[in-house]
Amino acid sequence: MHLTRRLLTTTAAVAAVLATALSAAPPTTAAAAAVAPCTSTWxxxxxxxxxxxxxxxxxxATTRSPIVRYLHRGERVRSxxxxxxxxxxxxxxxxxxxSLWRIVRGGQVPSGCLRRA
Known part of the structure; x- marks a missing residue:
């Protein structure tokens, strides 16, 4: 009984070490791209x-959400x-x-009201 418990404990420890080693893979290019700063302007x-x-x-946001400020025609924002x-x-x-809202500085704007700059 003690041998079985020791064997199960050892097996669990080895599995945990292998899972940790496999999950600590070097970062991929997708992960590096996710860290890049936001540069898309609208x-x-x-x-x-x-x-x-x-x-x-x-x-x-909803159409009943409080208004923080206004974007005027031609104004550029980053989102x-x-x-x-x-x-x-x-x-x-x-x-x-x-129903798509772009998140900009100060709040959210309906996505249809913005175009790529």
């Missing part, structure tokens, strides 16, 4: 509100992340409608 198609989700709205609203509250009607 330009506002029309005057649009930058909204910050309220404390009870979750991570994605590398898109927030996807999966309910009817986060859908917008400006700039063609949709």
């Amino acid at each position: 330009q506002a198609v029309q005057k649009v509100a930058v909204r910050m989700p309220a404390w009870n709205e979750g991570p994605v 590398c992340v898109v927030a996807v609203g999966r309910n009817s509250w986060s859908q917008y009607h400006e700039c063609g409608g949709g």
Whole structure:
């Protein structure tokens, strides 16, 4: 009985060491690319509100979220992340409608209201 317990303990320790050694592989190019700074710039198609989700709205802004500031037509912003609203509250009607929000400095902007600069 003691031999079986010792054998199982040794086997578990060896498996843990192998799992650690295999997971500590050198970083790939995809991981290195994820660390690169955000350089994609976007330009506002029309005057649009930058909204910050309220404390009870979750991570994605809605059309009822408080307005932080406005982006004016032609203003450039930097954004590398898109927030996807999966309910009817986060859908917008400006700039063609949709539920994708680009995260910019200060809040979120409907994705349809921005184009690549």
